[in-house]
Amino acid sequence: xxxxxxxxxxxxxxxxxxxxxxxxxxxxxxxxxxxxxxxxxxxxxxxxxxxxxxxxxxxxxxxxxxxxxxxxxxxxxxxxxxxxxxxxxxxxxxxxxxxxxxxxxxxxxxxxxxxxxxxxxxxxxxxxxxxxxxxxxxxxxxxxxxxxxxxxxxxxxxxxxxxxxxxxxxxxxxxxxxxxxxxxxxxxxxxxxxxxxxxxxxxxxxxxxxxxxxxxxxxxxxxxxxxxxxxxxxxxxxxxxxxxxxxxxxxxxxxxxxxxxxxxxxxxxxxxxxxxxxxxxxxxxxxxxxxxxxxxxxxxxxxxxxxxxxxxxxx
Numbered sequence: 137x138x139x140x141x142x143x144x145x146x147x148x149x150x151x152x153x154x155x156x157x158x159x160x161x162x163x164x165x166x167x168x169x170x171x172x173x174x175x176x177x178x179x180x181x182x183x184x185x186x187x188x189x190x191x192x193x194x195x196x197x198x199x200x201x202x203x204x205x206x207x208x209x210x211x212x213x214x215x216x217x218x219x220x221x222x223x224x225x226x227x228x229x230x231x232x233x234x235x236x237x238x239x240x241x242x243x244x245x246x247x248x249x250x251x252x253x254x255x256x257x258x259x260x261x262x263x264x265x266x267x268x269x270x271x272x273x274x275x276x277x278x279x280x281x282x283x284x285x286x287x288x289x290x291x292x293x294x295x296x297x298x299x300x301x302x303x304x305x306x307x308x309x310x311x312x313x314x315x316x317x318x319x320x321x322x323x324x325x326x327x328x329x330x331x332x333x334x335x336x337x338x339x340x341x342x343x344x345x346x347x348x349x350x351x352x353x354x355x356x357x358x359x360x361x362x363x364x365x366x367x368x369x370x371x372x373x374x375x376x377x378x379x380x381x382x383x384x385x386x387x388x389x390x391x392x393x394x395x396x397x398x399x400x401x402x403x404x405x406x407x408x409x410x411x412x413x414x415x416x417x418x419x420x421x422x423x424x425x426x427x428x429x430x431x432x433x434x435x436x437x438x439x440x441x442x443x444x445x446x447x448x449x450x451x
Contacts, residue, residue: 157187157238163201164217168209168249174325175248175289182242184226184364188235196235197243203229204288208342209249209450225414257296258283258350259319259333262306271310272380274338281333284319288326296322312338338382342379351412351431355399368396373412374427383420391418396431408432 162182162329166174184203186193203227209215219240226237261279284299300320306313314336319328351373373394392423393416411429417424 138345154190155187156190158187158191158193159183162222162240163202163204165204165223166208166209166247166399168204169211171252171288172209172212172249174332175250175291176246177324178247179242179245181224181242184240184425185238186230187238188232192232196230196232203230204406209247212249212251214246214248216244220244235253238286244339250291252287253290253293254285254286254287254372255271255293255342256283258298260300260318261335262301263335263337264306265304265309266309267335268308270342271339272342274312274380277304277335277337279317279333279335281330282333284333285329286326287329288323292323292326296326299328301333301335301370304337304383306337309339309440311335312336312340342378343381343384344376344378344382345387346374346376347389347392349392349394352393353433354395354397357398363422365434366398366433368431370428375414376425377417377421378423379421387418387421391421392416394426398432398433408434 144425160183162184163167164178166178170173172252186196188196203226205222205228207215207217207221207225219242220312221242222240222242223237226240253294257277259282261277265273265276265277267273279301286293286296286299292369299322302318302320304315306316314334316332318332321328325422326407349372351368351371353366353368375392395413395415396410398410409432411427411430414426
């Protein structure tokens with residue numbers, strides 16, 4: 137066992153003395169004044185291929201998770217980071233000069249900086265809510281804030297006219313709920329304040345109601361002067377509908393308008409029926425049915441009335 141242990145030790149020492157290559161992530165940051173900010177984002181997933189002895193690479197791994205380099209940008213404008221500048225920054229980051237940089241995954245890039253600005257924009261609430269059967273949304277979902285402040289480079293803020301929320305989706309709701317909602321960031325360099333809000337969703341049970349509504353006649357015929365009066369049957373119609381439980385006592389016959397349209401009808405026509413039309417219904421009422429669906433009408437003429445009066449007078 138001692139011999140095996142010694143053999144393993146010397147084998148490990150020899151292996152760690154060999155030269156190896158490994159790939160390391162590179163984190164780039166920019167030191168700039170607080171009154172300016174990045175317009176373009178720093179590329180992610182930049183890597184560097186390092187070469188060195190096993191011991192040197194092992195000690196590097198024990199002290200770092202990535203290679204981080206920093207550049208300065210004191211004013212607005214463009215900062216160009218060439219491959220040469222990035223490699224030079226990495227070499228300064230590597231304390232152990234025995235480790236060399238073989239290559240990096242970028243040929244360089246440019247970053248644009250602009251002055252910071254602030255403005256207020258409206259919030260667009262994105263949701264998909266489906267209540268359970270025999271339930272409904274009582275009122276439009278309410279979000280705590282209807283606008284937010286955005287902070288970022290002025291050139292980017294000029295292109296942002298609203299902020300959209302992350303989509304809320306619920307299926308089969310049977311009760312009102314309240315939850316936190318976040319906003320979709322247009323770009324990483326634009327910051328939203330507040331970063332979150334709260335939304336309230338109001339759900340209530342549905343119920344049925346039946347009422348009787350007076351039938352209104354519109355466009356009666358005027359083609360015969362002998363017409364004394366028009367009789368329409370029925371005078372009232374039955375309306376059944378579905379509504380929210382909270383609106384049961386608030387809906388009355390005055391909220392509906394039911395008509396029979398006699399436009400174009402002639403007094404001498406053989407036609408004596410016309411469809412009943414629903415001209416007005418209150419908001420929130422659904423599945424409306426009318427009974428009956430048509431009305432009968434007929435005319436009483438003056439001659440007939442006078443004849444009847446004369447008959448009564450003469451006994």
